[in-house]
Every structure is written in C-alpha cells, then in structure tokens.
Amino acid sequence: MSASTLLDDLRAVLGSDAVLTDPDLLRGHERDEADLCVAGTPLAVTRPRSTEEVAAVVRAAGRHGVPVVPQGARTGLAGAANAVDGAVVLSTVAMDAILEIDPVSRIAVVQPGVVNAALGAAVARHGLWYPPDPGSWESSTIGGNAATNAGGMCCVKYGVTSEYVLGLEVVLASGEVLRTGRRTAKGVAGYDLTRLFVGSEGTLGVITEVTVALRPAPAESLTLVAVFGSTAAAGEAVARIAAQGLSPSLLELLDRTHLAAIEAYQPMGLRDDAEALLLAAVDTGPRAAADLAEVAAVCEAAGAEEVYAATDAVEAAALLRARRLAHPAMERYAAEAYPGGNGGLIIDDVAVPRGALAALLDGVARIAAECEVPIGVVGHAGDGNMHPNIVVDRADPASLERGRRAFDEIMRLGLELGGTCTGEHGVGLLKREWLAREIGPVGVRVHQAIKAALDPAGLLNPGKVL
C-alpha cells in the first residue's frame, strides 16, 4: 500500500485537522532537545484526541508497516522522541485533560498531554502536590515524564516519576488497550507492567492515561548556599550529609563554570569566584531550622569557605531561580565561547552512588583537561546525579570529536564508580551503546525479548533504547 493510503486512513479516523503534513511543521517535530542524535522527517504528525484515536493511529500505521514515534513536548535530552524518516509522529498534546483529582485517595488521573506545571497547579488547589519536577516542568507533559521516568530537583527527598505512577492506560503495538496498575496505595496483582512501561520511552506502547499518586503539600522550606574551594570538597559534604541521616528536600551543586555562566546571563549575586556551590533546602516544618543548621555544620566541617542561609522565602526563591537558570545560561555561555556563536553544549547525565560523588567530580575535571574541552558540572548532588556539560565548537570537527571523547570518558568513569549511564535523561538514541555496556549481553537479550514480545514488528519508536 502506498504512503498516501496511510494518510487517507489516518484522515479517515482523525479528520484532516489532526493529520498534519505541512513541511515546516514536520521539520519542527523531527527531534527533541538532545544533541548528537540523528533525526528523520516524519510522513505526518498526528494529534489524536482520545485513546480510541491513538489506537486507530497505531493500527493504521501497523497495517502499512510504518513506524510510530510518540511525542510529548519534545523537551527530552536523549533523542527518545526523535522521528525517523517516513514515520507517523503521534503527538499527545491534544490529550490534555485532567480527568480526576481525588483528595482522599490522593490520586489524579490525567491524559498524557497534561503539562507537569498544569497538574501541579490543579492539585495545589486541593492542598496536594505532585512532586516530580524535571527542569522542563513548565512545558513537559506527564505522558512524556512517565515515558522517560523524568527526575528533577525534589527527587533527592521525594523520588522520581516512577514512584508516583500508580497505573497506566497504554495502547499496544497491536492497537489493543492495556490497563496496568491500580488506584490503591498498595497492590501486588501480577507483574508490575506499570513500571515496565514507565521509562520505556515509547518502545513498548503509547501511554494514553496516567494515574498518579499525590502527596500533601510540603512545609515551607529553608534554604542555604555553601561555597567550596573545590568540587571534590562539595562532593564530600554531600556524602557526609547523607551519612548523617539528614534528608534535605533539595541538594544541588553548581560548579565555577556554571556560576560564571549564570552571573553573565543574569546577575544573581552568586559567588562566581567559588569553585563549587551547594544549594540545600530542608522542609521539615518545626525541625527545619535545626536541620538546616546541621546541614550548615556538615558543610563547614567538609571545608566550606562560607555558608549562607537565605533570610526569607523571597531570597530562597531567588537562589532556586538561579539554579534553574543553569541550563539556558550555560547554553549562552557555550554559544559565545566560540566565534560566530558556533559554540554548543553536549549535555551529559550520569549518576553514581552518593559516596562516589567526589571521585566523579574529580574525574570529570581530569577528563576535561585530558580531552582539552571545557566541562561545567551541575546537578542533583544529593542523588549522586550530575550533568557534566561539555562545551564544543560545532563548526570544528576536532572540537566535536574531543567533546564526544569526553562524553564517552565520563560514561566510562560513571560505570567504573558503580554508577549508571543515565540518572534521569534516559537512553533514547544517545546512550544506546552505553546502556548495552551497563547491562551486558544478558541484559540486552532480555530487553530484546521483551520488546519482541510486545512489539513483534518493531514499529513502536524504533531504534530507541536498544
């Protein structure tokens, strides 16, 4: 059957307004925000409005043997949402209804296109909280968050997306609709299919509904910054905070490169002469002041040159805003680091056991020197999850090559330290080889067996993860 027949089929089930083929629009849906990843031009972008329409898209594509690439807001950083040539992009943006909020059972049921921030605002009206807060929270969707098992800053205390997904509705490669999980606080009925689909990056099915657990809104938090003369000392402070049994609700690290980039991007009054800055918060209510003092004492004992507690919520919010600027500031810094604005960032993502954080930070500095590329480090220190950001000249193949080598060396170091090749950004296209190294040949075979069992024709988001 010809491609036009597939378009006809898609228009027949969705209507023409939900089957888009405008070349500019297709180009705009080729890729997410990842670097170093290939992307193709899709045949069409579809915007189904219901589970039935998603199933119809998957069945139609299946009949024609055409791949389906699910997309949310395309804010991912691993290429998991990148299109392949001739594929049908299945965008969930039109499925953006919050179907239910139940304050007693503390759950919400949402369509996949609901934006993370919109869910947060809706449940806040019930005094509730949906914790996962990826950097993209203002634009990324719950469906995409679930498909990639997104992390964020509050995960150090409150956990990642998968800990909040109780159940899913998923359209399988066959077009059948599977319901997984439950609405209850506990449940052990059968294999944990919910967790199998969360983080599977659209390779096993298309998520069409998500049931999430909510928490009571946390107490107001108290915040401090600690300034260090070396990143390794900051890493040591993080290890000691964990070893003392303190549970900060936020524990972020910014290195000198990021501090300078942020100050250049938007002056925030950060100590940009410091080698590293830890940003810590506690939200333990009446115990918060004592807990913050303990965190401060641990930082000082680990060699902090200065520890400064925010005097009020306004100042604390400013510190958090500075941290949230790290990514755009570093993008600007990278662009301006080379002539013609050709500088760019390779954004990496690695997690190690908390006790190995100082060794990771030391190692990244060594790799930057060896590969002769600037690398800034920022991230979720309390989880051992760091983002080394490698600055390259996109116009210079030798610079790109050095950047790629640094990227690989960081991955190798992370695994050597007992870590994982991705703490929260996912595998997508970017980390496939490193996933294979991390999980080994038996792990790869098990992944392939599960993929083949659920998507025998290999049409769901092909080439991702595996």
Added chain:
Amino acid sequence: MSASTLLDDLRAVLGSDAVLTDPDLLRGHERDEADLCVAGTPLAVTRPRSTEEVAAVVRAAGRHGVPVVPQGARTGLAGAANAVDGAVVLSTVAMDAILEIDPVSRIAVVQPGVVNAALGAAVARHGLWYPPDPGSWESSTIGGNAATNAGGMCCVKYGVTSEYVLGLEVVLASGEVLRTGRRTAKGVAGYDLTRLFVGSEGTLGVITEVTVALRPAPAESLTLVAVFGSTAAAGEAVARIAAQGLSPSLLELLDRTHLAAIEAYQPMGLRDDAEALLLAAVDTGPRAAADLAEVAAVCEAAGAEEVYAATDAVEAAALLRARRLAHPAMERYAAEAYPGGNGGLIIDDVAVPRGALAALLDGVARIAAECEVPIGVVGHAGDGNMHPNIVVDRADPASLERGRRAFDEIMRLGLELGGTCTGEHGVGLLKREWLAREIGPVGVRVHQAIKAALDPAGLLNPGKVL
C-alpha cells in the same frame, strides 16, 4: 532421561548434602502457609550456596524438562511457593550472607536467604533502617519478600518492598545470570527489569542477590488507639486522616472479632466490646505530639467513643504486640469455633482506594451475613489494605463452600470499589482467576507474552500467577 539422572546431575554440582530427598523433608517443603491451594510432592529439595550453584540447578532441571520451584521461608499466603509433583525445589536458605552495608550510599547487598529481621538488626548497627515489615519479618527472607513484593505495617508511610529494591541478580530459565538495576539513588537505564522481577513470584527467574535502599532510622513514634462503635466509622476516620494530609507511620484496624480473639489468646487489656479499634502512630520527631493530637481529633470527629494515647514506649510496644498477635489469635479462635478443633481460616487480602475503605468494611459485614460465615477484619487501614479472615469448619463441606463464596464476594466487592484482588499477599495459586478478572484479557495476554519471552519452556514455578 530418567529422574535419577537429574538427581545425579544435581548431586554432581551441589554435593549430596545439598540435594535432599528424605520423604518427610520433601513433605515439609510442599507448601507455604496459604489455604485453598493445591501442592505436590517435589522430587528433591536443593540448597544451593552460590549463584553459580543456582544456575547449575536451573540448567540441570531445564535439561530434564523438570520444573523448578523457588522457596524462601515458605511463609507466603498465596501458594506461590507450593511445589508441584516431581519438581526441583530450589531453597535459598543456604544463601544467607549480608554481602555489604554502605552507610553513605545507604544501600545493602544481600543474598536471598537473609531473614528480614537479620537485615534489620545488621543495618541498625549503622543507624539505618530497612522499612518493609511483613507479618513474617522474624522468619521470612529478603529473597521471598522481593519475589512477592511483601508489604507490612510501616508501608502506609514508608512503602512496600519494591520501593526498596534497587537492583537484583537473577538466574534466568536459561541458566544465564542477569543483573538488573543499580546502586545509585536514581537511574533510568533501560527497561525497569528490577521491578518486573520483584513480585513475579519466581515465575520469571530465581533471585540470587538483592541490592536494597536503606533509610535513616526514624524518630521514636507516639501511638494511640481509637475505639469505634462501627467498623465503617473507623474507615471514615482513616479517610479523613488521609484527606487532612496527616502521614501516620502506622494506621491499623482491628475489628471486634479480632479484638475478642486476641484477648482470649493473650489478655492485652484491649476494649473487646468495641466494634473496631484503630491503632495509629506518628514518628515526626518534634512535631509528633501535635500530629498525634490531630489524629486523635480526627478520630473523635469521625465518631470515636474513646481515644487513648500510649503514655510511654513500653505501652506503645504492647499495643503493637497486640496487633501482631492478631494472626495467631485468629487462627486459635477459628480452630476452637468448631468441634474437634476443625475450624480454620481463609485469610484474604484486598486493597481499595482509601476513600472506599468504609464501603469495603460495610460490604464485608454484609457478605458475612449473606454467606453465613463469621468474618473478622484486620489490616493496614491507612493503605486501604484489609485482611478479611473467614472462619470455616474444615470438616464440613458446606461451611467450606460458604467460606469460598464469601472469599469470592469479597474479591468482587474489592474490584467494584476500584481496588485490587491482592494488596500484599500476592497471586500465587490462590488469586489467579481474580487476577485475570482484574487485569482483563489484554493484561493476561501481555503477562503470558512476557512469561513466554523469559521462560519459553514454562519450567519456572509453573502454574503460579497465570
């Protein structure tokens, strides 16, 4: 090949002392503690001492086409550890080493035969805590806890076993050794195979090593009991506690039948004239007294006749001990309820959204009346996870039939209320039909496809779950 050849193969790899064929011992390994489940007589009980020996057992059994039934302490309540005729029982009790405790990364690595209480004691020496506390915690193994995704009393605040399992080593049906997961706080590398194996009841592989997350030891808890004139009022109190955003570290319900059974078994001074008793604890440190007062106020507003706070840790421990006696006390009560000690219990396990708890409790009372069987209810009210315990006369087929009917009616009601057929005991043999109803035909097909992908010959714990 003959069965003796398989025994020869097993003895060749394990030595004769780890391949047991004594008929009494075989009989002792036929079943776990579940009712209503069939069990067969195994060919042999093997006690491998290492991952390599487990793999050798699985490979030898595979060559002979003989099923392998993994067993821990056989304290399960769904028949998931029950042998089938001629099978090789693979007992993990000889693999009982705690391999590592890392206080900075807050993880422990253990062999599957480590007893839950032994792990708890070992990590307590580092000021750490392994929360999951199934009723069997003094005898059940971490491998069994992981294979069944065991729950317990602290789950209401701290979550079930799966939330603490970071990684696994698993021997697959092929005899290959798979490593899943990670040692890091975060990680999204590939499909969540760890969660797929946790709770899969030995049907997808044999767990040979478990990496668990630990928490800092919690603050001392404060405890209260609230006495209610109806179970539904107690259920209403639970819903209000959740709706107010309170996070008790324990929230258990005992009904009149259980209170009377406990007082008869060992007088604890409980109000055995009450219709229901809630036992609640908070462990929020300096906020604990205020939080406990809030729980008390909510109970009173929901109609509690009396609320009594434990005056000290000794009294609190006595209340917890009384709760822990519920199971043996109810066994005794059931035995004595019929002539000749022929009375027995059908222990059920159902979970509903917290908001539906009162409706569940009302419904169970109605079912008891309709089916003309005594049913006592006890359980983890804060999770909506209850254990209706059905009292039957084992010598009377009509009584057994009425009990079985009540069991089915409770399952049906649980699903109608948006719940699950098992909150923590698992599917095993006991709940297979109800699992199929709960997950539907598409869910069953996905389960079967995954089982076939990982165990094509169907030799790992056959007949369980599916």
